[in-house]
Amino acid sequence: MKQLFIRPLWPLMLLAIFVVLSLVASWFSLQLWQQQQHTAYLHQLSRHAALLAMHPLREQNSQALSQTLQALQQHSVLPLQAMAVYDKNQQLFAATEGSEEVLSNYSPLPSATQPVVLADGMLLFSVPVWADVQQQGRHDLPVPAISSEQLGHLLLVAGPSAAVPLWLMLPMLLLVLLAALLLYGWQQKKQQKRARQQLLLSQQLQQGCVADVQGHDFALLIDAWQQQQQRHQQQLRSVGRDAELRLQQQEQQHAHTAENLLQLQQSYQQLKLHSQSCDQQLKFWLELCHRSDSLSAVDLRSKIQALQLLSELHAADFALQPDHLWLPDWLAQQAPLWFSDNKLPEQFVFDEDPQAYQFKMNIDTRLLSVLCHIFSSYCQQAAAGQDILFSYRLCEVPQKQLKLTFKYAGAGFSARWRQLLLAQPDSELTLDDVEAEVARRLLQELHGSISLNSLEDLGTQLDILLPVSWQKTSQSKLCQSILVLDERPCRLPLLKQSLAAIGEQVHSVATLAALPEAVQLRLVDLVIVLLPESSASLHQDAAKLSALAERYQLLFFASDKARQLWQPLLASRLLPVPILLSHVSHALQHPNELGNQQLLVVDDNLTNLKYVQAMLSGGGLRIDIAMTGQDAIKMASNNRYQLILMDIQLPDLAGTEVTKRIRQLRHHQHTTILAFTAHALPDEIASFRLAGMDDVLIKPLDTRKIAHILTKLSPADEIR
Known part of the structure; x- marks a missing residue:
């Protein structure tokens, strides 16, 4: 078998392979050519049939047209299955025998420039039948006139063309095999003759018969010896390459083994940590079951949500899902969800960054909301009914960061919470530590940091720094002048600072009596009114506000108590407190029809x-x-x-x-x-x-x- 692959036979083998591939390619080309001819003949036949159908269809002679189509189908050598003519109303006009059964499986096509190949291999042709035709060329078929009307269309169904039999290529293949065998026999005979000559020359040299050696035979002997030496050197090089390859494979196996050991060690550590986490979570769930009767419904739901999120954070496939975030909208949508009744407490005061109005951030919004929910709930309990200031700022030094701040006058964070948030706990975690542990893990996942400052007389300030990225938007200020009425002077500066994001100028008045005069003194695009919870002249004040609302665009905000007082007297909608940028922006972008035009x-x-x-x-x-x-x-x-x-x-x-x-x-x-x-x-x-x-x-x-x-x-x- 090795003799088939020696160097002198390689051209012969390549020639044989090339001839065989050429024969196969020729067969496929012949098959493709036959299919194209078959399609062309069918297309030409359908056009001829359409021309023959023109006069019977125009004269409504369906019987003559049926006979014509039947004659074409019987005398055609093509595998026609059915021929039918439809009028311009898509109704069957004439058809060959048995066409109804064949055409019932296909939907007629009003027109098609190319044949449609069906799922069963059939070819479907649809050719329009025109009322008038004109001759363009001497040998071309007539074409429809420019103003010709389509009388209907001809539908022709034909079977696929027969495949070219492969046995037609057998004679050529036998000739190729015979030629290859003859060449192989000639090559073998030539090599045997050369081997006999080399053996004879070697014997003469050993016997010392130098005179009988001819130059040509000596050259052949030298060539044979050189070829033998070359083959020997090639074998040596092959053995050397094999040895080097085996050595490299062994080194790679050793390195792969070391890498596998390292991965196994890391996997073991991960499994160990995961096992410890599972044990700890199981302990939390068991403790929650024992204490479920003593917890309120709100606390029980909060503990369950915290444990579920803690399990998710410890999962191996956990990954952040950053999203585009516009801070004013996020605060308006998510802040009510931080509390059990899904309603913002009136004790919360919001200080919004006017610069953030023009930017959109990329951050995991769900984790950010959960983090704020945990800290806002804790601050609400610690503040004991006093005001809580929540603010957000975008910082660029030393890097792009989102700074969240909770500030209140009340009891500071407990020593246990400080230990869990700022350092490693020195004792085992309990069920009461779940919220702090979740907050710590959220800060780790968001790559954030936290700082706590508490003074007994001044209160507590919690700062959260989260690295984010943001993109500047094309958001511009919505109006030029805003007038704010708020009878609480302590919150007015914060509100004016936040509203500077959507207004060029922000003015304020402290009493309802001063509002009409302030509106007349300056051009005002928007008036924001925080309705008081009590009024000595309630009906008169309501009448003044209603009159101003007819002339200017007013936004009313009210607490629950103030809503009960003012809603029966005012026709305008009362928005809930606190006043947020998103509420004001949404109201400006969706004015009441033409009421303020x-x-x-x-x-x-x-x-x-x-x-x-x-x-x-x-x-x-x-x-x-x-x-x-x-x-x-x-x-x-x-x-x-x-x-x-x-x-x-x-x-x-x-x-x-x-x-x-x-x-x-x-x-x-x-x-x-x-x-x-x-x-x-x-x-x-x-x-x-x-x-x-x-x-x-x-x-x-x-x-x-x-x-x-x-x-x-x-x-x-x-x-x-």
Whole structure:
């Protein structure tokens, strides 16, 4: 068998393999060519049949068409299964015998540029039948005319083409095998002759018959000896490579064994720690079962949730799941869940970072919420009803971090909690230590740190630092001026600092009596009112607030006690305290339809003003009117309008000049201003736009123009 692979026979073997592969490739090519020809013949036959069906289908002669199709199927050498013609209503018009049974398995196709290969190997052709055709080329089939109507379509079902028999290639294969055998025999004979010559020459050299040695035979002997030496050297090199390879394999096995031992040792340590953790958790669950009768429902649920989370943190497949987080929304959604009744206690005061309003963070939100839940519950118990300040800040030094702070005046953290959070416990954990242990593990998973500062007279401050990453968003401030009414002066500075995230200017008043005057003194986009829990003149104050709510955008916040007092007297919705950035931002981004939209109409004709006022009053708009340019400028300076209808011809100033002056006001640089005129030429429209007007509205008003005005109104939250 080795003689088949010696060096002189390699070309012969490669030649034989190449010929065999060529024969196989030729067979497959022939098979593919036959299939293509089969498809082409079927496609041409279907087109011919469509041409033959044109006149019978146009004359509604189904019998003649059926006979024609039957004749085509009988005289065709192709494996036709069924031929049928459908009219333009997808109804069967004519078909060959037995076609109904075949076509019942297929849905007719109105048109198809390529044949459809079905699951059972059948080919389905669908060719349209046109009313008029035209001849393009001498040897080409007619094509439909440009304005031709489709009368229907022809459906042809044909079987697959027969495979090319493999035995057709056997003669060629036998010839190739015969040629290979002849070449092999010739090569063997040549090698035997060379071996005899080498043996004879070797015997003559040993006998000293040098005279009989010819140059050619001597060269052959030298070549044979060199080839033998080369084979010997190749064997030596092969043995050396094998020895080196075995040595490398042994070294790799030793290294792999050492690595396996190290992995086994690490796995053993992990299993040991996991076993200890399981034993500890089992002890916790057993202790919880024994103490379940003495615990309240809230404490029992809290212990169960803590034990479940502790088991999850000790799991081998536990991994962080970071998510995009916008801090104001996260605080508004998650803070109520920190407490048993899913409601924020009124003792909590929130100090939100105005810089965080423009950033989104990446952090595991679930673990962050659980961590805040544990510390807020502890602080609530330790504060004993006193105020608790919770704040968050984004810090960039020494790295990007989220700083959470709990601050209250009350008892500090117990020595046991300090030991569990800041150092390793010196004794075995008990069921009372579960919350502190969960907090410690959460800080480890989030790679955070904690600091505790307690003074007897000043209170306790807990700082949590968590490394995070954040991306700046395109969030901009929603309004320019905010007015806050809060009768508690101690919380007002914190609230003003937080609201600076969504307002350019934040002003405040301390009493409800000063609110109307403060609103009139400055342009205000939003008024936030924290309703008091008692009022000496309740009905009068409610009437004042209702009147202001009709003119300005007001947000009311109230405690549970204040809600019971004010809700029957105010038509507006009362939001729960505390005041959070997310609540204010959401209210600005979702204003009540058109309830806070202000419109200024400038026209020197009183009849036009009253007509416009009557036409637009049904939409809930607040409409101001001005008859001169100076009045319009004065009213625009003291109010914030969402849309201004500007007459062009005014008694004192031109409407374009009034528009230019209004555009110089900061709060009206983006207000929609429409030119309100009876006629406008293209050159005039261009001058209106240069003056700062957004569009032109032709008098008089109708339903379509009113709808156009309402689409131009910008909601209050789009003030920039």
